[in-house]
Amino acid sequence: MTFTLDLHVAERDVTLHLEVAAGETVAVLGPNGAGKSTLLGVIAGLVRPDSGRAELNGTVLFDLPATGDRRSVWRPPHQRSVSLLAQDALLFPHLSVLENVAFGPRGAGVPASQARETATGWLREVDAEGLAGRRPAELSGGQAQRIAVARALASDPGLLLLDEPLAALDIAVAPAVRRMLRRVLADRSAVIVTHDVLDAYTLADRVVIIENGRIVDEGTPAEVFDRPRSAFAAGLAGLNLITGTRRGNTLVADAFTSIGIDGGLHGSGIDAAEGAPLSLAVRPAAVSVSADRPTDPTLINVRAELIDLEPRGDFVRVRSLLLSADVSPKQAAELDPAVGSPVWFSFPSTAATVFPSVRSTRLSS
Amino acid sequence: MPRTSPSGRVVALIGLAALVLTGCATATPAASTPTPSASAAALDGDITVFAAASLKATFTELAASFEAENPGTTVALNFAGSSDLVTQIIEGAPADVFASADTKNMTKLTDESLAAGDPVDFATNVLEIAVPPGNPAGIVDFADLASPDVKLVVCAPEVPCGSATATVAAAADLTLTPVSEESSVTDVLGKVTSGEADAGLVYVTDVTAAGDAVEGIDFAESAEAVNTYPIVALKDSASADVAQAFVDYITGGAGADVLQTAGFGAP
Amino acid sequence: MRPVSGSYSGVPRWVIALAAVGAAFVLLPLAAMVLRVNWAEFVPLVTSESSVAALLLSLRTSLAATALCVVFGVPMALVLARTDFWGQKILRSLVLLPLVLPPVVGGIALLYTFGRRGLLGQTFGLLGIEIAFSTTAVVIAQTFVALPFLVLSLEGALRTVGTRYEAIGATLGASPTTVLRRITLPLVLPAVLSGAVLSFARALGEFGATLTFAGSLQGTTRTLPLEIYLQRETDPDTAVALSLLLVVVAIVIVTLAHRTGAPFRRTTGADS
Numbered sequence: 001m002t003f004t005l006d007l008h009v010a011e012r013d014v015t016l017h018l019e020v021a022a023g024e025t026v027a028v029l030g031p032n033g034a035g036k037s038t039l040l041g042v043i044a045g046l047v048r049p050d051s052g053r054a055e056l057n058g059t060v061l062f063d064l065p066a067t068g069d070r071r072s073v074w075r076p077p078h079q080r081s082v083s084l085l086a087q088d089a090l091l092f093p094h095l096s097v098l099e100n101v102a103f104g105p106r107g108a109g110v111p112a113s114q115a116r117e118t119a120t121g122w123l124r125e126v127d128a129e130g131l132a133g134r135r136p137a138e139l140s141g142g143q144a145q146r147i148a149v150a151r152a153l154a155s156d157p158g159l160l161l162l163d164e165p166l167a168a169l170d171i172a173v174a175p176a177v178r179r180m181l182r183r184v185l186a187d188r189s190a191v192i193v194t195h196d197v198l199d200a201y202t203l204a205d206r207v208v209i210i211e212n213g214r215i216v217d218e219g220t221p222a223e224v225f226d227r228p229r230s231a232f233a234a235g236l237a238g239l240n241l242i243t244g245t246r247r248g249n250t251l252v253a254d255a256f257t258s259i260g261i262d263g264g265l266h267g268s269g270i271d272a273a274e275g276a277p278l279s280l281a282v283r284p285a286a287v288s289v290s291a292d293r294p295t296d297p298t299l300i301n302v303r304a305e306l307i308d309l310e311p312r313g314d315f316v317r318v319r320s321l322l323l324s325a326d327v328s329p330k331q332a333a334e335l336d337p338a339v340g341s342p343v344w345f346s347f348p349s350t351a352a353t354v355f356p357s358v359r360s361t362r363l364s365s
Numbered sequence: 366m367p368r369t370s371p372s373g374r375v376v377a378l379i380g381l382a383a384l385v386l387t388g389c390a391t392a393t394p395a396a397s398t399p400t401p402s403a404s405a406a407a408l409d410g411d412i413t414v415f416a417a418a419s420l421k422a423t424f425t426e427l428a429a430s431f432e433a434e435n436p437g438t439t440v441a442l443n444f445a446g447s448s449d450l451v452t453q454i455i456e457g458a459p460a461d462v463f464a465s466a467d468t469k470n471m472t473k474l475t476d477e478s479l480a481a482g483d484p485v486d487f488a489t490n491v492l493e494i495a496v497p498p499g500n501p502a503g504i505v506d507f508a509d510l511a512s513p514d515v516k517l518v519v520c521a522p523e524v525p526c527g528s529a530t531a532t533v534a535a536a537a538d539l540t541l542t543p544v545s546e547e548s549s550v551t552d553v554l555g556k557v558t559s560g561e562a563d564a565g566l567v568y569v570t571d572v573t574a575a576g577d578a579v580e581g582i583d584f585a586e587s588a589e590a591v592n593t594y595p596i597v598a599l600k601d602s603a604s605a606d607v608a609q610a611f612v613d614y615i616t617g618g619a620g621a622d623v624l625q626t627a628g629f630g631a632p
Numbered sequence: 633m634r635p636v637s638g639s640y641s642g643v644p645r646w647v648i649a650l651a652a653v654g655a656a657f658v659l660l661p662l663a664a665m666v667l668r669v670n671w672a673e674f675v676p677l678v679t680s681e682s683s684v685a686a687l688l689l690s691l692r693t694s695l696a697a698t699a700l701c702v703v704f705g706v707p708m709a710l711v712l713a714r715t716d717f718w719g720q721k722i723l724r725s726l727v728l729l730p731l732v733l734p735p736v737v738g739g740i741a742l743l744y745t746f747g748r749r750g751l752l753g754q755t756f757g758l759l760g761i762e763i764a765f766s767t768t769a770v771v772i773a774q775t776f777v778a779l780p781f782l783v784l785s786l787e788g789a790l791r792t793v794g795t796r797y798e799a800i801g802a803t804l805g806a807s808p809t810t811v812l813r814r815i816t817l818p819l820v821l822p823a824v825l826s827g828a829v830l831s832f833a834r835a836l837g838e839f840g841a842t843l844t845f846a847g848s849l850q851g852t853t854r855t856l857p858l859e860i861y862l863q864r865e866t867d868p869d870t871a872v873a874l875s876l877l878l879v880v881v882a883i884v885i886v887t888l889a890h891r892t893g894a895p896f897r898r899t900t901g902a903d904s
Binding site for chain 3: 523543545546547552560561
Binding site for chain 3: 044045046076077078079080081082083084086088090092093094095103104106107108151152155157161
């Protein structure tokens with residue numbers, strides 16, 4: 001294990017346990033205010049938690065016991081071998097691109113010429129060698145972020161922290177920077193905070209979902225997003241998530257809704273024991289909405305109150321508390337008078353997945 | 366308007382304090398000749414007196430007693446360096462009386478034809494050595510000031526007390542090496558009272574006014590530079606009678622008493 | 633009035649009128665002084681022995697005071713802007729006090745500190761160091777009144793720049809000293825320069841504290857303002873000429889401060 005962390009921040013009600021294996025990239029996702037940035041700040045040494053402990057490659061980064069039975073250890077940021085890459089590139093405006101990248105090695109006492117060589121190597125790595133002589137003010141957002149990546153890597157960190165590195169970038173340049181990140185993160189220990197499922201899929205070996213200062217789910221990107229355990233992850237993955245309990249051949253979601261799971265559904269939840277917590281996931285695009293109950297026997301029908309209609313470009317998302325459906329604008333217009341009334345949400349049983357709500361793999365929190 | 370200055374004395378008979386003062390005034394030949402025709406008219410008006418900074422204590426006291434004696438009058442006082450005051454008056458400042466610490470600045474005023482009459486000398490002042498309490502440097506006479514071990518502070522030659530200092534030193538054939546040449550007597554005195562300087566050359570009246578803060582040492586050579594204080598009413602005064610009455614009051618017996626108590630010499 | 637580069641300028645006319653009165657209020661006295669200058673005698677007046685001595689002394693002491701302001705003011709600004717401790721707000725107010733204090737009060741305070749019988753002066757006296765009536769006293773008085781200018785402008789700049797660059801620098805392995813030297817100081821260099829120029833200007837104009845604390849002796853403690861004050865007694869022409877000289881120096885300094893005060897352009901925000 002390269003990196004282990006336990007931390008507790010009372011003021012922000014954060015209690016987390018995180019491990020990062022050698023060469024592993026862990027994506028941390030969660031709603032705003034869930035404690036993601038606090039997590040990175042603590043690891044980097046910029047935020048001091050109330051208690052906790054972190055170790056990187058055998059070195060204790062901090063050890064702040066909750067009780068006074070051990071001596072506290074708090075390594076300052078510059079002695080941690082942890083680099084932080086923020087949403088903004090934050091290139092030092094008074095230094096050239098090359099000097100920015102060479103900053104880490106220079107600070108570590110590497111001679112100027114050798115530091116420049118290292119920096120040039122990393123600029124090549126991020127496809128920005130030609131920008132070496134420029135000033136940060138002369139760079140585009142994408143270019144600046146590339147340089148920031150090179151700068152972070154040039155200091156040869158034992159752990160790289162990325163705080164939404166693509167969030168501030170133009171949609172047009174983000175994919176190229178993402179590809180570059182995928183390349184340089186391939187065999188590197190890193191923690192990346194992101195809002196983007198695509199980032200998690202392309203960059204991370206493992207995904208951690210944080211809500212309200214706690215880890216609520218973790219697993220491979222496929223596990224977490226195909227069979228989400230949290231409403232937040234389901235929302236990110238663009239899935240409807242219905243959670244409930246197995247009763248006979250049905251998933252009982254609430255007093256009014258039970259869904260038969262014996263008619264052509266697939267997923268590991270089919271074999272779940274009686275009374276086990278069960279989840280069902282279905283894409284909104286597979287769901288249709290109608291005023292009368294459809295007669296097609298292959299459809300699963302759920303009656304729910306239509307809450308609102310949300311235009312999303314060429315389709316409209318129709319919401320209820322349980323399910324959402326993506327319908328055409330024309331059909332949405334027909335449904336408009338029904339807002340506030342119960343309607344039928346239907347989907348083919350083959351489009352849904354049922355799975356146990358509790359993941360068999362280790363859940364840390 | 367007739368000059369009604371003697372009428373002040375008539376009105377002053379009402380007051381108890383005025384009784385005494387009037388007694389002094391009548392006993393002093395310097396007081397202006399009474400004008401019987403005006404003796405019944407009470408003085409009435411406000412005046413502003415521009416006086417040299419060294420007159421602050423005495424003029425404040427005298428203005429108060431003047432007002433008490435002449436209930437219809439108020440006297441506003443403005444103290445500053447004589448040259449400042451002359452400049453202000455020439456630039457049009459609303460003054461009714463000017464009392465200068467030297468004849469040079471008074472001449473500037475009369476040259477501009479701003480005086481209502483001829484200035485009258487009303488006091489003199491001479492230099493005295495001021496030392497901090499206890500006289501740490503052991504100064505005894507004027508010659509001691511030339512010692513290199515004595516931190517001496519004097520007025521700059523450009524200002525009246527400084528030119529007096531230069532005159533006295535020249536007469537005594539003494540070369541002074543001051544550590545500082547200040548722009549005003551107040552600054553010299555400040556350096557002595559704070560103990561920064563071992564000795565300073567200021568006027569007798571400054572030493573008297575400073576009380577226990579400094580000790581004064583008289584020296585014979587001071588007679589070489591006697592500073593004369595003239596006073597005059599101004600031509601453009603809106604209350605010319607009050608202004609002249611005040612001038613008479615200062616040059617009269619009441620003024621002399623207060624001035625002499627403060628250490629001034631007779632003109 | 634022409635608006636700035638064609639963009640909308642919503643300044644009402646009455647504001648412009650008041651601004652004009654304000655500007656006249658500042659400029660008229662200067663103009664009035666210039667009108668009084670005896671131009672025929674100007675050069676001899678400002679090049680007289682005492683004038684030159686006062687000017688050179690002023691420049692020398694003001695430069696020394698500015699150096700002291702930088703040496704002590706930069707650390708003070710850093711501590712005020714970057715650390716958090718009990719009583720910091722009170723300390724900031726006290727440190728900035730010379731800004732609002734009448735200089736003569738500053739002079740009295742300095743007298744009781746560095747004077748012969750002062751808090752430190754007595755100790756210095758035992759060591760054979762005499763500060764009273766020396767050029768050192770002038771520099772001390774000037775530093776006292778000028779220091780807040782540097783601290784104030786630099787502290788503001790430090791807060792504006794923020795700590796994000798410094799945090800990034802630290803995570804790149806740079807020690808606090810390296811971060812200070814290679815990131816913080818270069819970022820706030822314009823503020824250090826403009827603060828230093830302002831301090832220099834304040835030191836050059838220092839009068840009250842010097843008069844009270846240092847004394848007045850040609851070539852040793854009589855700086856330009858003290859010389860003007862003295863000459864005004866007997867030789868108004870010299871006083872006016874020297875005043876004009878001081879005004880010119882002040883204008884040059886204010887211009888310099890304005891030039892150097894321009895902040896760095898930020899990196900972020902540009903998109904491809």
